[in-house]
Amino acid sequence: MAHDSLPFIFLDAFLINNLVLALFLGLCPFMGVSSKLKTAIPMGAAVMFVMLVASTCAYGINALLVRFDIEYLRLISYIAVIASAVQLVEMTVKKFSPTLFRMLGIFLPLITTNCAILGMALFQTFRDYSFSQSITYSVGSGAGFSLALILMAGMREKLDLADVPGISSGAAAAFMLAGLLSLAFMGFAGLGG
Amino acid sequence: MSATSSKDKPMTATTFTEGLWKENPVFVMLLGLCPALAVSNTAVNALAMGVASTFVLLGSSLLISLLRNLIPKQVRIASYIIIIATFVTAVDYIIHALSLELYNALGAFIQLIVVNCAILGRAEAYASKHKVGHALVNGFGMGLGFTLALVLVGGVREILGFGTLFGVSLFGAQFQPWAVFILPPGGFFVLSFWLVVFAAVRRNRERKEAAHGA
Numbered sequence: 470m471a472h473d474s475l476p477f478i479f480l481d482a483f484l485i486n487n488l489v490l491a492l493f494l495g496l497c498p499f500m501g502v503s504s505k506l507k508t509a510i511p512m513g514a515a516v517m518f519v520m521l522v523a524s525t526c527a528y529g530i531n532a533l534l535v536r537f538d539i540e541y542l543r544l545i546s547y548i549a550v551i552a553s554a555v556q557l558v559e560m561t562v563k564k565f566s567p568t569l570f571r572m573l574g575i576f577l578p579l580i581t582t583n584c585a586i587l588g589m590a591l592f593q594t595f596r597d598y599s600f601s602q603s604i605t606y607s608v609g610s611g612a613g614f615s616l617a618l619i620l621m622a623g624m625r626e627k628l629d630l631a632d633v634p635g636i637s638s639g640a641a642a643a644f645m646l647a648g649l650l651s652l653a654f655m656g657f658a659g660l661g662g
Numbered sequence: 663m664s665a666t667s668s669k670d671k672p673m674t675a676t677t678f679t680e681g682l683w684k685e686n687p688v689f690v691m692l693l694g695l696c697p698a699l700a701v702s703n704t705a706v707n708a709l710a711m712g713v714a715s716t717f718v719l720l721g722s723s724l725l726i727s728l729l730r731n732l733i734p735k736q737v738r739i740a741s742y743i744i745i746i747a748t749f750v751t752a753v754d755y756i757i758h759a760l761s762l763e764l765y766n767a768l769g770a771f772i773q774l775i776v777v778n779c780a781i782l783g784r785a786e787a788y789a790s791k792h793k794v795g796h797a798l799v800n801g802f803g804m805g806l807g808f809t810l811a812l813v814l815v816g817g818v819r820e821i822l823g824f825g826t827l828f829g830v831s832l833f834g835a836q837f838q839p840w841a842v843f844i845l846p847p848g849g850f851f852v853l854s855f856w857l858v859v860f861a862a863v864r865r866n867r868e869r870k871e872a873a874h875g876a
Contacts (some may be wrong), residue, residue: 490846491846492700492846493695493696493699493700493846493849494696494700494774495696496695496696496699497692497693497695497696497779500692500695541751541755544747544750544751544754544773544776545744545747545748545751548743548744548747548776548777549740549744552740552743578739579779581739581743581777582743582777582779582782583777584696584774584777584778587773587774587776587777588770588774591770591773591774592770595770636858636861636862636865637854637857637858637861640692640857641854641857641858641861642854644850644851644853644854644857645850645851645854647850648847648848648849648850648851648854649847651846651847651850652842652847655845655846655847
């Protein structure tokens with residue numbers, strides 16, 4: 470597969486260079502919301518949606534910035550777009566599922582500072598992706614984030630029942646688990662040529 | 663510091679040191695983890711990232727503390743983010759000008775300082791509520807704590823993964839590099855190890871204090 474073909478871009482973002490497990494982006498929500506499957510799935514969906522919106526807007530904004538030669542405003546404008554998209558998601562979730570809104574708690578507005586989203590928008594700019602490539606990349610990234618989150622949540626639910634030495638319980642054990650998951654994902658390196 | 667701040671709580675050593683140990687952003691509060699793992703494969707990268715973040719932390723603490731009475735409460739997070747983004751853009755250009763090699767090694771992660779929750783957390787929890795002097799000292803302590811954490815993680819990863827520390831060979835030519843520590847999983851493992859160490863030290867101290875009290 471060529472490296473700029475759409476299926477490869479998707480696979481690359483989804484498995485090979487998984488945002489969370491290979492690039493260490495979005496660790497805060499990854500650690501914060503992955504203790505229960507029930508919250509991990511909606512969180513993944515919310516992040517995926519914000520990524521799609523952010524990627525579309527980032528592509529347009531970047532074209533404008535380059536046109537007027539004011540690229541130093543890129544970071545500020547990207548962040549503003551992401552914050553607005555998150556606000557939109559927050560209002561939607563609050564309206565349609567107050568229960569879910571309470572379960573996600575502080576982590577919903579914190580999607581703004583989810584580096585996975587800004588990271589994805591920056592990577593797509595640095596790699597000069599076309600519009601369709603950008604969209605594919607954002608869907609792949611969002612799916613990859615959700616996959617990591619859901620896998621992690623499944624394992625942490627089991628970990629709750631395990632007998633872990635008190636001193637390494639909680640965050641330390643969760644990071645060890647993430648390391649093992651990341652090790653497993655290393656196996657995807659080289660996939661697709 | 664100006665005379666008007668004398669009504670404030672006096673600045674104590676803890677204003678500075680709490681960021682280093684008791685409230686270390688990475689090891690205790692679990693903030694700013696993404697850069698702590700992503701660019702900590704060598705001690706040099708880790709140090710550079712720490713210094714860059716400290717600069718942003720100092721700059722944004724100063725400005726946010728100065729503007730704390732002017733920023734309306736409703737739009738404070740957005741204002742903080744924009745202030746932080748401004749400093750990050752500056753740092754990005756400075757590093758680009760100073761060392762192209764470092765710039766390429768850190769890549770997009772310089773710009774990603776903007777979403778480092780340790781910095782936004784400081785802005786919200788401290789700089790927006792304290793005088794400039796306090797905010798600066800506290801920000802500097804936090805920045806040093808963050809740098810310390812990064813170098814601790816980066817140092818271990820570099821020693822095990824390359825057999826070097828700050829580029830200096832430690833074990834001679836026959837050392838077999840433990841490549842997994844340079845790769846992403848190594849970052850998680852080393853961080854997990856340091857979390858256990860910090861938890862152990864904290865528990866020991868609590869035990870001692872309890873024994874003294876009894």
